[in-house]
Amino acid sequence: MVLVLVICIVALLCSSIYGIFFSSESDSGTNMKTVIAELNEEFMNKITDIQNSTEYDEFVIDSNNRADWKNVLAIYTAKVSNGKEETELMTLDDKRVQILKDIFWDMNSISSNTEKIKKDITTTDENGNTKVENVERTVLHISISSKTVEEMIIKYNFSKEQNEQVDEFLKEEYASLWNSVIYGTSTGNQEIVQVAKQQIGNIGGQPYWSWYGFSSRVEWCACFVSWCAEQCGYIEAGIIPKFASVNQEGVPWFKTVGLWKDGGYTPKDGDIIFFDWEDDGTADHVGIVEKTENGIVYTIEGNTKGDMCKQNEYNIQSDVILGYGTPAY
Numbered sequence: 001m002v003l004v005l006v007i008c009i010v011a012l013l014c015s016s017i018y019g020i021f022f023s024s025e026s027d028s029g030t031n032m033k034t035v036i037a038e039l040n041e042e043f044m045n046k047i048t049d050i051q052n053s054t055e056y057d058e059f060v061i062d063s064n065n066r067a068d069w070k071n072v073l074a075i076y077t078a079k080v081s082n083g084k085e086e087t088e089l090m091t092l093d094d095k096r097v098q099i100l101k102d103i104f105w106d107m108n109s110i111s112s113n114t115e116k117i118k119k120d121i122t123t124t125d126e127n128g129n130t131k132v133e134n135v136e137r138t139v140l141h142i143s144i145s146s147k148t149v150e151e152m153i154i155k156y157n158f159s160k161e162q163n164e165q166v167d168e169f170l171k172e173e174y175a176s177l178w179n180s181v182i183y184g185t186s187t188g189n190q191e192i193v194q195v196a197k198q199q200i201g202n203i204g205g206q207p208y209w210s211w212y213g214f215s216s217r218v219e220w221c222a223c224f225v226s227w228c229a230e231q232c233g234y235i236e237a238g239i240i241p242k243f244a245s246v247n248q249e250g251v252p253w254f255k256t257v258g259l260w261k262d263g264g265y266t267p268k269d270g271d272i273i274f275f276d277w278e279d280d281g282t283a284d285h286v287g288i289v290e291k292t293e294n295g296i297v298y299t300i301e302g303n304t305k306g307d308m309c310k311q312n313e314y315n316i317q318s319d320v321i322l323g324y325g326t327p328a329y
Contacts, residue, residue: 035097036069039104040328041238044257047142048238050112056140057213058244061252067107067146069258074169075107075152076100083161106155107147114140123216144256188268189329192240195228196288196300202309205302212244221286222246224302224309225272228288239327246274246283254325263321267292272325273299283322292316 043066051059080096092100119137124130147155149170153163202208205220208227222244229240243249251274254260267273267289275285287301295316302309314321 031092032073035092035100037328039101040258043108043110044238044328046110047253047257048235048241050110050142051140051242054112054114054140055138056114057137058249059140059142060248061256062141062143063145065146066144066256066258067104070170070174071149071152072100072104072107074149074166075156076103077169078158078162078165079103079156081162081165083159083163083165103152107152109145110142111145112140112142114138121218123214123218125216189270189327191232192228192234192270192288193290193300195231196224196309197290199224199228199302199309200300200311202302203307205307205309208302212242214244218244219303221301221303222250225250225286225288234327234329239329240272240325246286250274250286250325251283251322259326259328260323261326262323263319264317265324266316267297267324268326270327270329272327273297274322274324275320276322277320279319281322287312289324297321 076099080099115138117137117139118134120132121135121137122130122132149166153166156162158166205217205223208223209216209218209220211227211230212223214223226235226240226242226244229235230242234240235242241249241253243253250272251260254272261267261271269289269291271289273287273289274283275287276282277284285301285303287299287304290298290300290311292298297314297316297318299312299314300309301312304310304312
């Protein structure tokens, strides 16, 4: 009787809106997590391609309005099932994978432009003397825009049944299932941690800021993280961005590509940790997560106390932790 009950429950899940959360592998080995990871990578690569093909001194993500994955999947579900709950949603064959990819790119677009600006740059020479220079900088602006669920419903001319299915899928009661579907791919990374460990003790941030392109010392915490990522090939691969501004470049990039977690999350080795010293909701500093144990986050940071690269530790619930970039290693 227990076996019969289990079979009935599985059958019910497969034939209902829950089916999408239990996607099995198809003959080609494709499942929902795999396709989501592929599309996240495609999205990141498009941004990286823009950066690699454009000459700029700094970049700004003007908007991070990428469509939420639950909205993309809600539209996908209604389109595939045609509003019929008895439709089997677990199998992802090549046709369904293409439908999901088409929906994702119908809902998201990326554009860019550059502008020349004059900007005061404060630099410090090797003797600790500071000076302010007004220099011309080329700023690369990257904009991400997306269509809403309502716009997609109109675009695809959904029926009443499909509309109802989308509304059902977006109910709060399903929120607890999203993490396993969307964010369950990262296992952490020790390679970038080992690179960062070898830099412990560095004072002044050379060669990180000079590698980035600055002629003298700047606030170099983000340059340090970027330099470590470069040593592992992660910038070229589009896994971590090359950034010098934590608030204008680092945080928006991870949020835009759907790889951001707010403070309170338990980070994995190699996650990128962002700090908010002023408690104003903006990032002031960045480092690399070495490990997390017993509620303590251990980090390696550049440009920390004493203008050094050193290890630090924080309670995982610390108010100074703004959040984390979670690279798809």
